[in-house]
Amino acid sequence: MGAVFTEFPWGVILILLPVTGGMLCFLWPQIAKITGLFIVFAVALLVVGLAWQIFDNGVYRHAVGGWGAPLGVDLYADGLSLLMLAITALVGIGISVYSATYFKHEQAVLFWPLWLFLLAALNALFLSADIFNIYVTFELMGLAAVALVALAGSREALGAAMRYLLAALLGSLAYLLGVALLYHGFGTVDIALLAERAEPSPIIWAALGLMGAGLLLKTALFPLHFWLPPAHASAPTPVSALLSALVVKASFYILLRLWLEIFGPLVGGAGVEQLLGLLGAAAILWGSVQALRQTRLKLLIAYSTVAQVGYLFLAFPLVAATGVSAWSAVTYLVLSHALAKAAMFMAAGNLLCFGGHDRIADLDRVVQRLPLTAGAFALAGVSIMGLPPSGGFIGKWLLLEAALMQGRWDLVVVMILGGLLAAGYIFKVLGYAFTQADVSHESKAVPASMEWAALLLAVAAILLGFLAVPVLSLVSIGDPFGIGEVRP
Amino acid sequence: MNWNAWMPPLMIASSLLPGLIIFGLTEERVRLRTVLNLSGALVKLVLVGFVLWGVSQGQQYETRLALLPGLELVLRAGPLSLLFVSLSAVLWLVTTVYAIGYLEHSPHRSRFFGFFSLCVTATVGVALSGNLITFLLFYELLTLATYPLVVHRGTEAARHAGLIYLRYTITGGALLLVATVWLYTLTGTLEFTPQGFLDSLGAEHHTALIIIFTLLIAGFGVKAALVPLHGWLPQAMVAPAPVSALLHAVAVVKAGAFGIVRVVYDVFGVEFAANLGVLAPLAWLAAITIIYGSLRALFQDDLKRRLAFSTISQVSYIVLGTAIAGPVAAIGGVVHLVHQGLMKITLFFCAGNLAETLGIHKISEMNGVGRRMPWTMAAFTIGAFGMIGAPPVAGFVTKWYLGLGALQAGQEWVIIVLAGSSLLNAAYFLPILHRAWFQEPPSTWPKEFDFGRKETAWMLLLPPVITALMALAAGLLATSTFSPLEWAQFIAEHEFSRP
Numbered sequence: 004m005g006a007v008f009t010e011f012p013w014g015v016i017l018i019l020l021p022v023t024g025g026m027l028c029f030l031w032p033q034i035a036k037i038t039g040l041f042i043v044f045a046v047a048l049l050v051v052g053l054a055w056q057i058f059d060n061g062v063y064r065h066a067v068g069g070w071g072a073p074l075g076v077d078l079y080a081d082g083l084s085l086l087m088l089a090i091t092a093l094v095g096i097g098i099s100v101y102s103a104t105y106f107k108h109e110q111a112v113l114f115w116p117l118w119l120f121l122l123a124a125l126n127a128l129f130l131s132a133d134i135f136n137i138y139v140t141f142e143l144m145g146l147a148a149v150a151l152v153a154l155a156g157s158r159e160a161l162g163a164a165m166r167y168l169l170a171a172l173l174g175s176l177a178y179l180l181g182v183a184l185l186y187h188g189f190g191t192v193d194i195a196l197l198a199e200r201a202e203p204s205p206i207i208w209a210a211l212g213l214m215g216a217g218l219l220l221k222t223a224l225f226p227l228h229f230w231l232p233p234a235h236a237s238a239p240t241p242v243s244a245l246l247s248a249l250v251v252k253a254s255f256y257i258l259l260r261l262w263l264e265i266f267g268p269l270v271g272g273a274g275v276e277q278l279l280g281l282l283g284a285a286a287i288l289w290g291s292v293q294a295l296r297q298t299r300l301k302l303l304i305a306y307s308t309v310a311q312v313g314y315l316f317l318a319f320p321l322v323a324a325t326g327v328s329a330w331s332a333v334t335y336l337v338l339s340h341a342l343a344k345a346a347m348f349m350a351a352g353n354l355l356c357f358g359g360h361d362r363i364a365d366l367d368r369v370v371q372r373l374p375l376t377a378g379a380f381a382l383a384g385v386s387i388m389g390l391p392p393s394g395g396f397i398g399k400w401l402l403l404e405a406a407l408m409q410g411r412w413d414l415v416v417v418m419i420l421g422g423l424l425a426a427g428y429i430f431k432v433l434g435y436a437f438t439q440a441d442v443s444h445e446s447k448a449v450p451a452s453m454e455w456a457a458l459l460l461a462v463a464a465i466l467l468g469f470l471a472v473p474v475l476s477l478v479s480i481g482d483p484f485g486i487g488e489v490r491p
Numbered sequence: 492m493n494w495n496a497w498m499p500p501l502m503i504a505s506s507l508l509p510g511l512i513i514f515g516l517t518e519e520r521v522r523l524r525t526v527l528n529l530s531g532a533l534v535k536l537v538l539v540g541f542v543l544w545g546v547s548q549g550q551q552y553e554t555r556l557a558l559l560p561g562l563e564l565v566l567r568a569g570p571l572s573l574l575f576v577s578l579s580a581v582l583w584l585v586t587t588v589y590a591i592g593y594l595e596h597s598p599h600r601s602r603f604f605g606f607f608s609l610c611v612t613a614t615v616g617v618a619l620s621g622n623l624i625t626f627l628l629f630y631e632l633l634t635l636a637t638y639p640l641v642v643h644r645g646t647e648a649a650r651h652a653g654l655i656y657l658r659y660t661i662t663g664g665a666l667l668l669v670a671t672v673w674l675y676t677l678t679g680t681l682e683f684t685p686q687g688f689l690d691s692l693g694a695e696h697h698t699a700l701i702i703i704f705t706l707l708i709a710g711f712g713v714k715a716a717l718v719p720l721h722g723w724l725p726q727a728m729v730a731p732a733p734v735s736a737l738l739h740a741v742a743v744v745k746a747g748a749f750g751i752v753r754v755v756y757d758v759f760g761v762e763f764a765a766n767l768g769v770l771a772p773l774a775w776l777a778a779i780t781i782i783y784g785s786l787r788a789l790f791q792d793d794l795k796r797r798l799a800f801s802t803i804s805q806v807s808y809i810v811l812g813t814a815i816a817g818p819v820a821a822i823g824g825v826v827h828l829v830h831q832g833l834m835k836i837t838l839f840f841c842a843g844n845l846a847e848t849l850g851i852h853k854i855s856e857m858n859g860v861g862r863r864m865p866w867t868m869a870a871f872t873i874g875a876f877g878m879i880g881a882p883p884v885a886g887f888v889t890k891w892y893l894g895l896g897a898l899q900a901g902q903e904w905v906i907i908v909l910a911g912s913s914l915l916n917a918a919y920f921l922p923i924l925h926r927a928w929f930q931e932p933p934s935t936w937p938k939e940f941d942f943g944r945k946e947t948a949w950m951l952l953l954p955p956v957i958t959a960l961m962a963l964a965a966g967l968l969a970t971s972t973f974s975p976l977e978w979a980q981f982i983a984e985h986e987f988s989r990p
Contacts, residue, residue: 374514374602385635390664391628397559400624403672419665426661430638434650437642469564472557 013053014065014078017088018127020045025119035115036103042119043099046126047092050085057085062481064132077193079132081481083334086474087129087256090338094248094345094460095122101349101456102241105356110239113154121147121245128253134182135192137257141178145171145221148250152238163233170220170230174254177217181210185265198264211266211275218261221254224279224316225286228309232293235305240352243301247308248345252337255315259333262319263484276319283316284417291424295431300351300361303428304344307387310421311340314402317414321405328408330484331475332401335467338474339394342464343386349457350380353449367435375454377436382461384429386468389422394467498542498552499566499619502576503612505535506583510608516601525591528604532584535615539580542568543973558624562675565621565682570982571756571825574975575618575749578829581961582741582836583611585954589840590733592950593847597731603643607737609636614742617749623671623681623758626750630667630714633746634660640734641727652726659723663713670706673699674758683753685986687760697767700759704769707754714747715810716803718780725799732843735795739802740836745828748809752825755813756986765816774814778908780807785915792853794842797919798835801878804912805831812893815905818987820896823889826979830877830885833962837874840955841867848947850938854923859932864946868927870959875920877962880913885965888976 024042028035057063063080080088099118106114124144131137149171153164186192188206201207216227223231231251235243266275290310297303314336321329353376355361371377386395399418406414467474509531516524542552552568568576590607594600613636616629634657642653675681677696680688689700713720724744728735738744755764755773764770784804791797808831812824844867845851845860861868877884890909897905942948969976 378514388661390631390635392632396628400559400668400672403669404676407669407673407676415669419669422665423662426657430654430657434642434653437639437653438645438647438650469556469558471559475560 011052011056012065013049013056014063014080014130015067017046017049017053017130018078018123020049021119021123021126025116025123028119029116032112035112039115039119040099040103043092043095043122046122047096050088050092053080053088054085057082057480076136077132078130079194080130081483082478083256083260083481083483084129085480086334086338086478087252088126090252090341091122091125091129091249093463094244094341097345097349097456097460098241098244098248101244101352101453104450104452105239105241105352110154110156114151114239114241117147117151117154118241118245121151121250125249125253129256132194133192134185134194134197134261138175138179138182141221141254141257142175144250144253145175148242148246151242151245152234154242155237155239157237159233160237163230163237166230167234170227174217174221177213177220178257181212181214181217184210184213194260194264198268201265201269203269207266207269211270214261215258215266215275218254218258219282222251222258223309223312224282225289225309225313226282228286228290228312231309232302232305235308235348236299236301240348240355243305243352244345244348247305247348248341251308251312252341255312255337260483267322276322279316280320280414283313283319284414286310286313286316287417287421288313288424291421291428294428295424297428298363300354300363300366300432301348303363303432304347304351307347307425307428308340308344310425311336311344311387314398314418314421317402317418318405321402321409321411321414328401329405331478332398332405334478335394335401335471335474336398339386339398339464339467342460342467343383343393343395346379346383346457346461346464347387349453349460350376350383353453353457356453357449363432363435366432367438371436371438373449373454375458376449377433379454379457379461380429381433381436382458382465384425384433386461386464388425388429390426392468393465395464397468397471495545495550495552496554498538498545499554499568502535502538502542502568502619503566503615505538506531506608506615507612510605510612513601513608514605518598518601520601524601524604528587528591528608529584531608532580532587535580536584539573539577543573543577546570546573553621561679562624562681563622564625564628566616566619566625567621567683568619569621569683570978570985571752572618572620574825574828574978574982575745576615578745578832579611579614579618579741582737582832582958585958586733586737586741586836588950589736589843589954590731592948593731593733593843595948599643599645602639603731606636606639607733610640610737610742612636614746617746620753621683623674623683623753626753627664627667627671630746630750631664633714633742634664637734637738637743640737641730643731643734644729646729649729652723652729655726656723659713659720663710663720666706667710670703670710673706674703677703683757685757685760687756687758687763689759689763701767701769704754704759704764704767707758708751708773711747711750711754712776714743715751715806716744716747716780716784717776717807717810718783718803721780721784721803724803725796728793728795728799732795732839732846735799736836736839736843739799739839740832744802744806745832748806748828751810752813752828756821761816761821761986770814770816774811774902774905777807777811777814778905780804781811781908781912782915785912785919788919789915792855794845794852794854794857794923795839797854797923798838798842801838801916801919802831802835804916805835805878808889808893811905811908812889812896815893815897815900815902817896817900818983819899820893821983821986822976822979823892823894823896825982826892826975827889829975829979830889830962830965833958833965834874834877834884834886837870837955837958837962838878840951840958841871841874844947844951844955847951848940848942849936850940851936854926856933856937857923857926858930859927861927862932863936866946866952866956870955871927872924873959873963874955875924877966879916879920880909883963883966885962885969885975888966888969 065078128140294306318329386393389399509527556564613633620626788800877886880890
């Protein structure tokens, strides 16, 4: 029995199952919803299986078809991959439950296959052990995401999808050029082998420039964020949630992996970290101020994503001396932002569905008639603001700790300002939850499953605030940050 | 199985769980909501009583939960914690009764009582916190839980007041966060320890520590309404009377003052802080706040606003007692935590009764109200005399110990502050009493509600009468066992004696 669990190729199934499911949905649209929901829950179970395996055997490495690197395709999972897979599965369940009632008729027929392909691409991306494989999954993910944005069908959505498509193609093209350079220079695309063979050279710098630019574009780091707000704001709600919570994180994950394994050790200390930190700080301030200025709720949330992405990059200049807490902070911020932002977009979607608009100034009639949704928005907001108790607080605490240990007061000030601005834009919305509404508004009832999906994800973001010790010891499996495993 | 470790979480759960259930109730479930509220409050009271008895018998009540690698969530029922917990448990029960009567026919009651319970949960959490990060956690939770109460009425004024409240408190919270993390990077611990845990830090860290102290005081000073961080408090008066009562007597303002007490005693340690030279400026700040608050109170015609400025002044007695840095003054400061709570809650209940029964909001409308509502005004009178510091009400005990402590610590100027403040207190409370008892009542009241032959609803009348009697008892029976004063002496011994 135990052997079944420890030898089973969980990783392969994690990729194949959603692909198969996507095809089934495509071929038999009438069962798309059932199939989609089934697959998403099955994927979550598979992640649990993989986690079991990793606990037992340590890092997971699987040579697909028995070929092995450098010839074949390898799958690889350590604590960091596992955590990304887990958060994808968790947010995926929330989004699927939400979508099951959100999408009707033609839209549903298109949504489920695209979402399952996207899920397959995400899973494959987190399991990839080589940079070319990453490219393939990256491209797949981008195309599925663009198609999902276009699903809304409105003029804005198509325009935003077009911009998004161009950014995505440009980003992955730049990344592919980097892959070609590295392969040419060191004769392999396997990350582990590259880490052994690579040495400081112009090729490394050129590859870093290309891949970095491509990934930053897709992660929407300031000033390359221009495509994000329109795309995230005009997409259908579950898609906005998917994009902000998971897709942006996936390109950040690649960047983080490459930095940790290949580039960081070679070009560390040459100012690249400082540049990333600077851009991160600018993103926090710019994104927050823009969020504060928005009059439409979904745009506000989209700009908040621009700001929150900035926090992830603050860790780069802080890693040099403190190591552990800066990367732990990043892990935690990624997880809590994924949960909170998905919940927040869903809450916004409920308000939009109920009131028929998302003009913040007219929300008072809506917010207080949907208490569960208002609660979801508030709890997600607590995590986004970084107030305790929440996952966002833990992330912010760790990041502040790293900054203070190195006396980086500039970054401390940016973080605090970012938190205050976040409170500003979140309470700008929540303030309306309590104002008196005398006009009864024509409204569409919001299905309970949509309200609860948002609320439960938001509660998960809060509960994450109490799970720091197990989560941080989990992420240290396989030592992805090169600092030794943390013993619980 | 150690049952003692369950007591602190139970004390928190006794208000958290009813609160969460109440959120889910519909407006019409009045009876179930009332039962939940009152049983939660009673259970908490019983638990607190049990733990009080246990601690006096030398029992330890402590719960730890890993929060981060190296940092724990610590709940500990020490003597100082229990003083605050008992205060909030008793006053929660009373205020709940009052709030049920006060909000009898208003909308959104489930929401109100849900957040009300969360607010008390956060206060009890603040009281029981065994280290600075736990304190911070509940302190921020308190901010979030009180915001909906401040804006409960939903008017434009309420929304505006809520916004101002948030601006002050969230900024204060941010300063606290920076200070806390900074302290942690210096010391590697945040555990509250009698006489502080910073002794081991060398002189090269002293500048940093002074800045940290300033940040912490600024962060807590916002809620404690130290001048010039008091601006939110008079604004927050738009909230319903039970909320004002809770804000001023138990929850928000007290949490700030309690934070300052914790920082001085259990983070820095009195001696260390005095050597660092940070206590004298704090004492001055408190003195300025005492005088400033009283002066501003003089010129308010709105009764609740006058009481609000009076709170600003009175809470700083706690800070002053802490900053004087002597054991006797410490007793005065700590005991005022309880005394001010009892007296101020009485005054706010009475103000609420006047508004709900006769529509009186302004002091100029209070002529002869003592004849129409004798019980309410009797309670008010006791509270007012307590604030002035007239024996035998509790306020006198505070001022006596503060003055004695200041003399003992060689800080005679404090006597002038105390005397000046008492004069001012008399100047803004006595005219109210004079109007209420000795002026002719008008032929019609601004907006009279009919309560038959009674002066007002019993649920509104009983709470202020009870709290006024408690304030009187705390003064009269100050030397009996289990009086706030005795307990404060116990705490002071704890904080000032080297182990």
